[in-house]
Amino acid sequence: MASRGALQIDRLIDNPKTKVIVCCGSGGVGKTTTAAALALRAAERGRTTVVLTIDPARRLAQSLGLDELDNVPRKVEVEGFDPKGELWAMMLDMRRTFDDMIIAHTDPQRAQELLASPFYQTISTSFSGTQEYMAMEKLGQLVADAEWDLIVVDTPPSRSALDFLDAPKRLSSALDGRMIRLLTAPARAGGWGIRKALTASLALGMKAVSTVIGGQLLTDASAFMQAFNSTAGGFKERAQKTAELLRSPGTAFLVVAAPEPDALREASFFVERLSSESMPLTGLVANRTHPVLADLPAPRALAAAEALEAKKSAPLAAAVLRLHADRVALDKRERRLLQRFTRAHPDVPMVGVPALPRDVHDIAGLRIIGERLAGNGNA
Template identity: 60%
Template sequence: MSSPALDLDTLVRDPATRIVVCCGAGGVGKTTTSAALGLAAAAAGRSVVVLTIDPAKRLAQSLGLEELDNEPRRIETGGPGELHAMMLDMKRTFDDVVVAHSTPERAEQVLANPFYQALSSSFGGTQEYMAMEKLGQLRARETWDLIIVDTPPSRSALDFLDAPDRLARFLDGTMIRLLTAPARAGGRAGLRMVSAGFGLFSRIISKILGGQLLGDIATFIAALDSMFGGFRERATATYELLKQPGTAFVVVATPEPDALREASYFVDRLSAEGMPLAGLVLNRTHPPATTALSATRAAAAAEAVAEAGGKGAKLAAGALRVHAERMAQASREQRLADRFAQAHGDVAVRTVPAAAGDVHDLADLEVMAAALTADDADSGTGTPRSRILPARR
């Protein structure tokens, strides 16, 4: 079964495309795919920023930089457009939210709070909250006409879709409501009634958590209403933005069983969330130089040439064996791709041949960008770029 062709060139050139989210399992080349798409878009004249949520340094390395930080840095590409790149620093983003949505005095108090320092550095879900916040900030600035998001290398790559609901559950949780009850009580009568119950609750919790920690938590929580009053709304607005036609999700995988199982999970999850899926990039494939000679015939020919001997026989037999191995590998990869297509027949696919080595600089990225955006029929072997081997007739 053949999959539709994924036209990434039109996708990144189209001014209507404002956000591209690349997701997939770890080790499939998702970061280099994001960077290559950004480079292709910049070469087409667009102003692009690539945001990586992955804490590894692969994006910086592929762009020829030593490091990236929480602010976009321009990459000199020599093209008509502009390419910027950045890596999410969740603590700095959290600190910026505190400063932007509170008074200077309150911001100083919160930033020095031990509970806040732990929350902003390592609390489960903080990275996803801040990814949604940073994406919303970039989109609101209107500085770039295309934002490409490189998500973390795991199933948690889509956890930022849950950020609004998870934040709501956190803010509306029983513990939070109890800790903020005195502050939320209206008038002295209400305050006396709440304080009576809260006093007993606080004494119990103090014995469990310790008085100092409880005080730190209560101080921090008391600032939530004023400091993060609009955070949930902003996260929800960004989530809704991801559902709009100007957004496209690109799932990246390699032709391996585990990676394609993860790709199926991402496709199903995006479908359930109503997110616009552009298609699948099947990375690091191994198409043969020609498909005119099957693996079986090449192996048999190699044996015949070796037995006949003569000048150049050893070299010719070796070349035939390499071709037989390449054909066998391509056949395995195509069977896996066909299995994916049977389960997700409407998902467009673009295959990208494996590079000779790791992607380290802009020259390597340009090669990958060309493989991602070249015409589907322009593979040089007669096989469309949506496949590894020609479809059987």
């Protein structure tokens, strides 16, 4: 079904200039599986590939030989899998990535202090945005390794695909230390060129803010940020560096979306955002579609099913006709939703990936998805 707007996956993964593929999309659309299937296909077509997964379903992880969180890539060596290239896989361990980042960029004593800070316990586990930041950090490391022909990245499960782009910036602006200096020394607010009359109440406001945050937390945070920003090059600079990487020509963004209104709406936001930042959008993967496999109009199937049911005859055939009619309706709805997306974004190439009836739990399953991503085997 290669039409003008079809997404050519093989052309993308075979191109030696493609260095990084980022799979984005809102939660629950099958990003992780898509990333794994893409990486597997690339490896089988000869590239040395690593896939960075974020939170894979257990059976998917096992199918790649990953049993637990492990912060370094492991070579996938499974029976019946003998790729022309290589496939390596890893699951992001957010906490360890953060630890490693600190250890790598500070002297040992400083590192111990930072790691022991109570504030560090908070940001490394419960900050919103830390996972996204660390996924970016890890991606940066993999790129720096220069061992990989192709890096395929899954993105953290979030409401919105945009979080992957926005969260690191949010985290780094919270941690760059500017605001904390203001809060710990509110008297300086006067130097902002704000009219004097306001300054007093602004200082009061700053005091109010530091009161609700709490003195201890503020002290801990301040010490942490000072130490970190002075040695590790700062959160902001690091985040900016990765952002630049994402803008480079070797990076391709794929938006994964289920053919559902919410997921496609999120995909639309993401597409608009990427183009407004002139980032390289490669295409949309419409994941888990349900194309009709038998050419029989639904009304005819339903009329026949009713006739059989009325006679209480041939229950199997009646059931087959009913489930076919359900499928026709589902397919029609999915096509309508995807057409609406295409009308809004005519320049975005798309490929539909028909759903597998069961969860992927082995290499063979991933291979089938890879085939479907490449537009083969689509009925």
